[in-house]
Amino acid sequence: MTKTLSxxxxxxxxxxxxxxxxxxxxxxxxxxxxxxDSLDRPPNEEASKRRCLxxxxxIAQIFGIAAxxxxxxxxxxxxxxxxxxNPALVFNYHPVFMVIGMxxxxxxxxxxxRVFHKCPKLPLKAVHGVLMILGLLFSVVxxxxxxDSHNMRGIPDVYSIHxxxxxxxxxxxxxxxxxxxxxxxxxxxxxxxxxxxxxxxxATGLFLLCCALVAAISGITEKNFGSTYKDLPAxxxxxxxxxxCLVVFCGMVFYLVHRHDYRRLSELELITTYLRVPSSRVSxxxxxxxxxxxxxxxxxxxxxxxxxxxxxxxxxxxxxxPRC
Amino acid sequence: MTKTLSxxxxxxxxxxxxxxxxxxxxxxxxxxxxxxDSLDRPPNEEASKRRCLxxxxxIAQIFGIAAxxxxxxxxxxxxxxxxxxNPALVFNYHPVFMVIGMxxxxxxxxxxxRVFHKCPKLPLKAVHGVLMILGLLFSVVxxxxxxDSHNMRGIPDVYSIHxxxxxxxxxxxxxxxxxxxxxxxxxxxxxxxxxxxxxxxxATGLFLLCCALVAAISGITEKNFGSTYKDLPAxxxxxxxxxxCLVVFCGMVFYLVHRHDYRRLSELELITTYLRVPSSRVSxxxxxxxxxxxxxxxxxxxxxxxxxxxxxxxxxxxxxxPRC
Numbered sequence: 001m002t003k004t005l006s007x008x009x010x011x012x013x014x015x016x017x018x019x020x021x022x023x024x025x026x027x028x029x030x031x032x033x034x035x036x037d038s039l040d041r042p043p044n045e046e047a048s049k050r051r052c053l054x055x056x057x058x059i060a061q062i063f064g065i066a067a068x069x070x071x072x073x074x075x076x077x078x079x080x081x082x083x084x085x086n087p088a089l090v091f092n093y094h095p096v097f098m099v100i101g102m103x104x105x106x107x108x109x110x111x112x113x114r115v116f117h118k119c120p121k122l123p124l125k126a127v128h129g130v131l132m133i134l135g136l137l138f139s140v141v142x143x144x145x146x147x148d149s150h151n152m153r154g155i156p157d158v159y160s161i162h163x164x165x166x167x168x169x170x171x172x173x174x175x176x177x178x179x180x181x182x183x184x185x186x187x188x189x190x191x192x193x194x195x196x197x198x199x200x201x202x203a204t205g206l207f208l209l210c211c212a213l214v215a216a217i218s219g220i221t222e223k224n225f226g227s228t229y230k231d232l233p234a235x236x237x238x239x240x241x242x243x244x245c246l247v248v249f250c251g252m253v254f255y256l257v258h259r260h261d262y263r264r265l266s267e268l269e270l271i272t273t274y275l276r277v278p279s280s281r282v283s284x285x286x287x288x289x290x291x292x293x294x295x296x297x298x299x300x301x302x303x304x305x306x307x308x309x310x311x312x313x314x315x316x317x318x319x320x321x322p323r324c
Numbered sequence: 325m326t327k328t329l330s331x332x333x334x335x336x337x338x339x340x341x342x343x344x345x346x347x348x349x350x351x352x353x354x355x356x357x358x359x360x361d362s363l364d365r366p367p368n369e370e371a372s373k374r375r376c377l378x379x380x381x382x383i384a385q386i387f388g389i390a391a392x393x394x395x396x397x398x399x400x401x402x403x404x405x406x407x408x409x410n411p412a413l414v415f416n417y418h419p420v421f422m423v424i425g426m427x428x429x430x431x432x433x434x435x436x437x438r439v440f441h442k443c444p445k446l447p448l449k450a451v452h453g454v455l456m457i458l459g460l461l462f463s464v465v466x467x468x469x470x471x472d473s474h475n476m477r478g479i480p481d482v483y484s485i486h487x488x489x490x491x492x493x494x495x496x497x498x499x500x501x502x503x504x505x506x507x508x509x510x511x512x513x514x515x516x517x518x519x520x521x522x523x524x525x526x527a528t529g530l531f532l533l534c535c536a537l538v539a540a541i542s543g544i545t546e547k548n549f550g551s552t553y554k555d556l557p558a559x560x561x562x563x564x565x566x567x568x569c570l571v572v573f574c575g576m577v578f579y580l581v582h583r584h585d586y587r588r589l590s591e592l593e594l595i596t597t598y599l600r601v602p603s604s605r606v607s608x609x610x611x612x613x614x615x616x617x618x619x620x621x622x623x624x625x626x627x628x629x630x631x632x633x634x635x636x637x638x639x640x641x642x643x644x645x646p647r648c
Contacts, residue, residue: 156554161544161567203582207575210534214571217538218545220485225549230480243485247538251531258527260584 050117053262057115060252063245064104070242071099078235084148091149094142095219101138102170102212103246105131107253110205114256117264125184132177139170162222166215173208176201206257213250217243374441377586381439384576387569388428394566395423402559408472415473418466419543425462426494426536427570429455431577434529438580441588449508456501463494486546490539497532500525530581537574541567 075092076082082096083089109131116124143166150157158167183189183197220243224236232240256262399416400406406420407413433455440448467490474481482491507513507521544567548560556564580586 159554159556160548161541161564164564164568165541165571199583199585203579206582207578210537210574210578211571213534214538214541217485217489218542221542221545222549224484225546230483232483240485240488244488247489247535250534254531254534255527258530258582259523261523 050262053114053117053256056252056256057111060107060111060249060256063249063252064107067242067245067249068096068100068104070238070245071096074235074239074242078238084145087149087152090145090152093145094149095223097138097142097145098166098212098219099216099242099246101135101142102166102173103209103216103250105135105138106173106209106212107249109135110209110257111253113264114262121264129177129181129185132173132180136170136174136177139173143167143170160218160222162215162218165211165218169208169211169215172204176204176208202257206254209250209253213246216246374586377438377441377580380576380580381435384431384435384573384580387573387576388431391566391569391573392420392424392428394562394569395420398559398563398566402562408469411473411476414469414476417469418473419547421462421466421469422490422536422543423540423566423570425459425466426490426497427533427540427574429459429462430497430533430536431573433459434533434581435577437588438586445588453501453505453509456497456504460494460498460501463497467491467494484542484546486539486542489535489542493532493535493539496528500528500532526581530578533574533577537570540570 075096079092080089082092084093109128112124112127112131146163147157149155158164179197180201183194183201220239224239229236399420403416404413406416408417433452436448436451436455470487471481473479482488503521504525507518507525544563548563553560
């Protein structure tokens with residue numbers, strides 16, 4: 001009942017404020033140039049664009065889980081199973097743990113900001129951090145399996161381009177995790193510093209996923225390459241299909257994370273999107289008072305939070321001089 | 325002399341308009357909320373952020389050219405050189421042409437929009453298209469070398485995950501080129517359609533570069549993998565270093581292209597950035613008249629073009645009611 005009332009209040013505020021600004025702007029003749037400022041942000045399409053987000057994320061999950069299952073079957077069924085004390089079997093942990101850690105957990109950690117874009121930010125940050133540390137742990141165990149296997153069988157370590165790229169990727173992944181933890185979860189870091197780090201953090205993260213994919217596919221190539229590969233026996237075929245699933249999974253994660261208009265909305269953008277208020281009008285709301293209210297609102301549950309932010313902006317916009 | 329005069333006019337217009345709006349806004353107390361709308365776009369940093377752009381792009385070129393040279397030496401010196409009629413040597417064209425086409429040309433085609441972000445858009449589009457078709461041609465010749473080599477030596481085609489990913493990447497690259505040509509160079513395509521295609525075009529393009537990198541590294545692994553790889557002989561070491569150069573080149577291209585605030589500025593953003601006019605004020609300029617002038621200006625040389633656009637916006641902004 002409470003939820004229905006608050007969502008009704010939101011809808012009413014959105015509708016009334018939208019109509020108000022349409023009228024005060026004199027309809028389409030007063031169209032705001034801001035809405036045409038960038039080719040990849042056409043006007044009033046924020047909400048409609050996000051319709052593809054959940055289906056693509058769901059399909060990505062299917063491909064990701066399929067890849068993990070295929071990798072487990074590949075190593076567990078065709079290469080004799082898993083046993084840490086058996087020199088012939090200890091290596092088999094390596095591909096499975098690397099795929100789970102460096103691709104599946106890593107990809108999903110990036111996706112949660114997109115999929116749960118309407119949820120409060122702090123819990124999302126925590127889940128993001130936990131998924132990342134899970135990914136790192138799986139990768140470290142996966143690495144240990146490879147090194148142990150090499151030691152038991154007298155094979156030298158880290159000579160192939162696969163191992164070089166894989167090792168650097170996991171090291172950078174760990175650095176990225178520590179920097180992210182300090183920069184985005186320690187409350188004393190000022191927003192200006194965070195804003196400097198964020199673009200580098202997202203770009204590095206996404207490129208590290210690509211590097212993990214590079215390492216995975218070259219790893220499949222190393223494992224398969226031999227005299228029988230050209231006849232495509234069952235394990236080679238299975239691992240090739242696993243490679244295709246990995247590429248599709250990473251491609252979908254990449255698409256959702258790369259698209260700037262799929263990103264989490266800031267408070268200002270929540271207002272301009274859901275209230276349909278041009279951003280030039282929202283600039284009537286001055287920073288200090290607005291931020292005070294936001295700080296208060298952030299401590300409340302999301303549905304109330306939205307109702308209060310919308311109501312507050314509606315109140316300010318209607319009471320102030322409509323010509324700003 | 326003409327250039328000096330026009331740049332002086334630009335500077336004067338920028339300075340005067342900037343001061344004017346600072347005064348009419350009442351200094352920092354009237355700070356525009358728009359400048360704080362997103363964590364990754366702090367205020368007044370558009371120009372200063374771009375300082376890293378050219379150095380990173382230059383370093384990327386060094387790594388890209390180094391990779392091409394290393395690949396040529398790898399195949400030309402260590403694997404016996406190039407000859408299309410010799411079954412043992414025809415394959416050697418494949419890695420060199422694929423690296424030039426699918427990574428170097430492709431990466432540079434994406435970079436030119438960033439590096440020459442102040443130049444008019446139409447010539448850039450043409451250069452982008454030409455670099456892309458060059459990349460496609462190199463790739464097709466590279467593919468022919470691989471297929472010819474397989475035919476001459478009786479090796480089956482397209483069985484490895486390297487070949488699957490490489491083939492799909494080149495096919496999607498060709499589709500991307502044709503769609504891009506039609507969507508962004510045919511004048512009758514409406515901006516709404518272009519704005520729908522652009523985010524998909526950029527995301528697909530960047531992921532295709534990652535796939536090309538995946539194909540390249542798995543290709544190096546295929547060529548190197550054998551009994552001597554673990555001792556890292558000179559050709560294996562050279563090709564591994566080439567792989568590292570490819571990863572660094574793609575990483576830098578990726579970083580510059582992925583960062584949303586490194587993108588080309590639209591006409592509106594050129595005004596708000598260089599004139600330091602808040603975007604809320606620029607919304608005073610109504611679409612139809614502004615676009616007429618832009619259409620006229622686009623046909624003139626860039627320096628005059630900028631002088632006229634700046635002069636026009638300055639004229640409109642100062643003559644109109646400063647309270648909008």
